[in-house]
Amino acid sequence: MSINSLLARIAQGDQAAVQECLARYGGMVWSLAIRFLGNTAEAEDAVQDIFVELWKNADRYNSALSSESTYITMVTRRRLIDRRRKLGRRPELTTLPDAMAEPVSNSPVARVELVDEAAKAATALSELRPEQQQVLRLAVYHGLTHEEIARSTGLPLGTVKTHARRGLLRLREILGLRQPALSSPTPTLVGGLSP
Amino acid sequence: MNENKLPLDHLEALLADRALQGADPAEQAGINCLLKQKPTQNSDALDLTAAALDMALSSNQHEPLPAHLLSKLQSQGEAIVGENKSRKVVEPVRMEQAPTPQPALGSKKSLIQWAGWAVAAGVLIYIMLPKPGSVKSHELAYQEMKDRGVVSYPGTTGPKAEGPVSGEIVWDDKTQTGYMKLQGLPVNDPAKSQFQLWIFDDRKFTEKTPVDGGVFDVKRNGEVIIPIKANIKVSKPSLFAITKEQPGGVMVSDRDKIVFVAKPKS
Secondary structure, three states: OOOOOHHHHHHOOOOHHHHHHHHHHHHHHHHHHHHHHOOHHHHHHHHHHHHHHHHHOHHHOOOOOOOHHHHHHHHHHHHHHHHHHHHOOOOOOOOOHHHHOOOOOOOHHHHHHOOHHHHHHHHHHHHOOHHHHHHHHHHHHOOOOHHHHHHHHOOOHHHHHHHHHHHHHHHHHHHOOOOOOOOOOOOOOOOOOOO | OOHHHOOOOHHHHHHHHHHHHOOOHHHHHHHHHHHHHOOOOOOOHHHHHHHHHHHHHOOOOOOOOOHHHHHHHHHHHHHHHHHHHHOOOOOOOEOOEOOOOOOOOOOHHHOOOEOOEOOOOOOEEEEOOOOOOOHHHHHHHHHHHHHOOOEEEEEEEOOOOOOOOEEEEEEEOOOOEEEEEEEOOOOOOOOOOEEEEEEEEOOOOOOOOOEEEEEEOOOOOOEEEEEEEEOOOOOOEEEEEEEEEOOOOOOOOOHHHEEEEEOOOO
8 A cells, every 4th residue: 555645544544634535535436426326315325435434444455456546436336336236226317328428528638637547448448349338338437237238229238248348358458457366355245154 | 269259257257247237245156256266366456447447437527525525524534544543453473483563454354244244343353463572471471361360261173274273262351352372273374364363252242243353374383372452342252263264354254164263161
């Protein structure tokens, strides 16, 4: 864990890092929650859960594996996906598939502000097949299930799954995120074994 | 050859699906099972990839947190960080061996469920980080504790021990400290496995809620004495158990991984 990372400082008990963490990532987490859940009350609840988890487990962040913002986005996405699955619903879509196929942020200004991995991901995405790009945009940004993507695009379900999986694996290769195994168990997905 | 016709690795397909759509307990159990067969697989890599892509596709003009939520989060954060500050890292001690610090022991990372037993959140016991040169003092402290007549828990070999394991745990309810004196636990490779202590408390917890005691290593054959300190009060432990787990501990452990069990002397 990087000495300078906010999570490293929080793990060490640095109170000032809390405010900095909220200033740096609060808007990002909040915006993700609103996008995933589409409900302010639900989003507020989710954001509290996410930050509490991040702070309590601040020592889990490994700067060798990703940037801090990517890690926080990962934890946030996991929690929001879990919550949405539990709720059994998703925000109503108000745009058509064609409109959803384009990334929200394309401006050069926005690009230079992206962290390295996100900037690489944006570039790498453009190297994928058009159908893989479309499926990944719908899955990652708009949060559609494979079935919903199949209905929206008219592609067979199996094809959607293949595009999503292969596209993501290809992006991982380009981003160089194939690192040695983490030592900690995946926190979101605790499956109790029968005693 | 068309890449779409190449067979997808089953585990990677499951991890990709999880990164994009999450996983229910059954799906996650399948992933966990396959991960055990591929210990070098970074189970987070595709989740991180999806996160990076999400950031790339998202606008950088994020909406600010609502003021009342920001205020609430700041209060919560300061309280949590205060708790983080009070946490101590843990390290096992061998009697003849100078101790070396070990990261993240007893941290939230190893807050555990064991064989379907849900661990009470926030309840941890820490194996204390000894000061350099304190090995001898641990032995003396262990003996002093025994002389004071604190409760002792003679141990026996667990079902999954590689050989006979013997030893004793002494525990002082008043000071909330104790010692494990163990013999026969094999040397472990921390990159492959670590030992994990569990404590069962008759009053606060049931069999389904053991307290995670953190992980530790055995670096050489022979007798080891490992100090324990409760960060949160534990009343009348009814059983101590040690399992052998993956590095860093586990979220769920099988009962059949028990290598040592200690019960109070009747």
